[in-house]
Amino acid sequence: MVNIIVELSKYLMIILMTSYTFLCFSIFGYQDPDKKKSLLRQQNVLMFMIHIIAYLVMYLEKEDIKLLAFYLMQVVLFGATILLYTNIYPRVSRLVVNNMCMLLCIGMIMLTRLSYSNAVKQFVIAAGGVAISLVVPVVIRKVKKLSEWRKVYAIIGIVSLALVIVIGSVSYGAKLGFQVAGINVQPSELVKIVFVFFVASSFKQSMAFKDIVVTTALAAFHVLILVASKDLGAALIIFVVYLVMLYVATRQPLYVLAGLGAGSVASVGAYYLFNHVRSRVVAWKDPIASYSGSGYQVAQSLFAIGTGSWFGMGLFQGQPDTIPVASSDFIFSAICEEMGLIFGLCMTLVCVSCYVMFLNIAMQLRNMFYKLVALGLGTCYIFQVFLNIGGVTKFIPSTGVTLPLVSYGGSSILSTLIMFAIIQGLYILREDEEENLERKKKERLRAERGRGEVKKRARKTADVPQRAKRSRPAGQAPRKEKARPQQRVR
Template structure:
C-alpha cells in the first residue's frame, strides 16, 4: 500500500507543480487585480498541497512522528511569511512571495529527506532571517540616503573579503568563511549584495569616464581577493554582475567586449595558476575518465539525473546519498532523481519567473540607483542558479555555488532572503511612483476640466470705453498753451 501511495504521489506532485509554474507565467497576461488574486491564491493551495503530499510520503516511509511535527512547523513558517508580508506591506508583490515560499518549501522537503538535522538548522535560520528581513522593505522605502554611501559599500566589501582571505578556514580547497560559536559564516554571500549597492551608488553619483575607471578598479579588487581565496564561483558572480550593470548603465558595447576579453584572459590564467581549477575542467571534459580522481561527484550526479528520468523514483526510492554534498551544491541532482526531471525543470522555470519579476521592477523604476540595484540583484540571483545547475549537469565546470533557497547553507539562505526582501522594497517603491504619477495626472485632468467648465470672465476694463487718441498735431497745439516760460539766463 505504501509503495502505491509513493508511486501515485510523484505524479501528483508533478501535476501540481506544473500547474503552479503555468500560473507563474500566465499571471503576466492579466491586468485585472481580482483575477490576479485568484491565481495567486491557487498558487498557495498548490504549494501547500505539494508540501503535504511530500511529508505524508516521508512519514509513511520513516514512521517517525517527528516528521509530522516538523511538517506542522514548516506550514506555520510558510503561512506566516505569506500572511505577514501581505498584512504589513499591502503593495507587496504576491508572486515573488509565493515563489520564494515555493522554492523554500522544496528545499526543506529535500533536506528533510537527505539529512533531518540539517533541515532543522535550515528551518531555524529561515525563521530568524524572515523575521529580520521583514524590516528591509521599510528601510528601502523610507531611508533616502542609501545612494550616498558608495564609499562605505566599497570599503565594507573589500574589508570583509580581506578578512576571509587572511583568517578564513579552507573548505573544498577554498577559503570560504570562518566559524564562530559553531556557526559557519560565509561573508562573500552578503558581499554580493553590498557590491551591488556599491556599483549602483557609484553610477548614480557620476557616469563620467573617471568615475567608471575608479568603480572598475574597486570591482576588480573584489574579484582579485576572491580569486586569492580560491572562491572562484563568487568571483565569477561578482564579475558578471558588474559587467551587466556597467553595460546597462553606459550602453557602450566596447565596455562589454573589453570585459569579456579580460574575463577570457583571466580564465586561462586561472587554469594554469590553480590546480583545483585544472581538476574541475578535466572533470567537466570527461568525468567518467577521471572517476577515481575528482570525477566521482559529477559522474554520480549524471547517474542520478538519468536514473530518475522524467517522473523520478519517488521520495526514499532513489539513492541521492551516493552523491557527495547532495544537500548543498548537488541538490538539483537529488531532486531530479527522486522527484523527476519534469519537477526539476518546473523549479528552474520558477527561478526564471523570479528573474523576470526582478527585471520588470528594474525597468519600471525611475531612480537610477534603485533601477541598478534591482538589475544587479536579479543578475546575481539568476547567474547563481545557472552556475549551480550548469555544474551538476556538466554544462559548465562545477563552481561550488549553492542553489538559492533550496540548497543547505545558512549564509546563502540569509543573503537570498534579504535579497528578496530588498526586491520587495523596490517593488513597493515602484508602486508608490506609479501612484504618484497617476495622482498628478488626475490633478491635471481635474484642473483642465475646471477651466473648461468655468471659463475666465472678462475684466472690468473690457467695458470701459477707450480714451480717444489724439493726433500728434493736436498734442503739440495743446502743449503750446501749457508750455513753461523761458528761464532767464544769469
C-alpha cells in the same frame, strides 16, 4: 500499500508543480486584480498540497512522529510569511512571495529526505531570515540616502572578503568563510548584495570616464580577493554582475567586450594557477575518465539525473546519498533523481519567473540607483542559479555555488531572503511612484478644468455688453435712466 502511495505521489506532485509553474507565467497576461488574487491563492493551495504529500510519504516510509511535528512547524512558517508580507505591505509582489515560499518548501522537503538535522538547522535559519527580511522593505522605502553611501559599501565589501583570506578555513580547496561562536559565516554571500549597492551608487553619483575607471578598479579588487581565496564561483558572479550593470548604465558595448576579454584572460590564468580549477575542467570534459578522482561528483550527479528520468524514483526510492555534497552543491541532482526531471525543470522555471519579476521592477523604476540595484540583484540571483544547475548537469564546469533558497547553507539562504526583501522594497517604491504620478495627473487635469471654467466665465462676461449693443435697433439712442429725486438732509 506504501509503495503504491509513493508511486502515485510522485506523479501527483509533478502535476501540482507543473500547474504552479504554469500560473507563474500565465498571471502576467491578466490585468484584473481580482483575477490575479485568485490565481495567487491557487498557487498557495498547490504549494501546500505538494508539501503535505511529500511529508506524508516520508512519514509512511520512516514512521517517525517528529516528521509530522516538523511539517507543522514549516506550515506555520510558510503561512506566517505569506500573511505577514501581504498584511504589513499590501502593495507587495505576491508572486515573488509565493515563489520564495515554494523554493523554500522544495528545499525543506529534500533536505529532510537527505538529513533531518540539516533540515532543522535550515529551518531555524530560514525563520530568522524571514523575520529580518520583513524589516528590509521599510528600510528601502524610508532611508533616502542609500545612494550616497558609496564608500561605506566599498569598505564593507573589501574588509569582509579580506577577513576570509586572513582567518578563513579551507573547504574543498577554497577559503569560503570562518566560524563565529560555532556558526559558519560565508561573507561572499552577503558581499554580493553590498557590491550591487556599491556599483549602483557609484554610477548614480557620476558617469564620467575617470569615475568609471575608479569603480572598475574597485570592482576588480573585489574579484581579485575572491580569486586569492580561491572562491571562484563568487568571483565569477560579481564579475558578470558588474559587466551587466556597467552596460545598462553606460550603453557602451565596448566596455563589455573589454570586460569579456579580460575575463577570458583571467580564466586561462586561473586554469594554470590553481590545481582545483584544472581538476574541475578535467571532470567537466570527461567525468567518467576521471571517475576515481575529480570526476566522481559530476559522474554521480549525472547518474542520479539519468536514474530519475522524467518522473523520478519517488521519495526514499533513490540513492541521492551517493552524490557528494548532495544537500548543498548537488541538491538539484537529488531532486531530479527522486522527484523527476520534470519537477526539476519546473523548479528552474520558477526561478526564471522570479528573474522576470526582478527585470519588470527594474525597467519600471525611474530612479537610476534603484533601477541598477534591482537589475544587479536579479542578475546575481539568476546567474547563481545558472552556475549551480549548469555545473551539476555538466553544461559548464562545477563552480561550487549553492542553489538559492533550496540548497543547505545558512549564509546562502539568509542573503537570498534579504535579496528578495530588497526587491520587495523596490516593488513598493515603484507602486508609490505610480500612485504619485496618477495623483499629479489628476491634479493637473483638475487645474486645467478650473482654468477652462475661469476662461469661459470671463468670455461670457466680456460678451454681455456686446449682446446688449446688438439687441438695440439701428439709429436708436440708448435709453437714459431717470434721475432719482434727492433726499433732503434734515
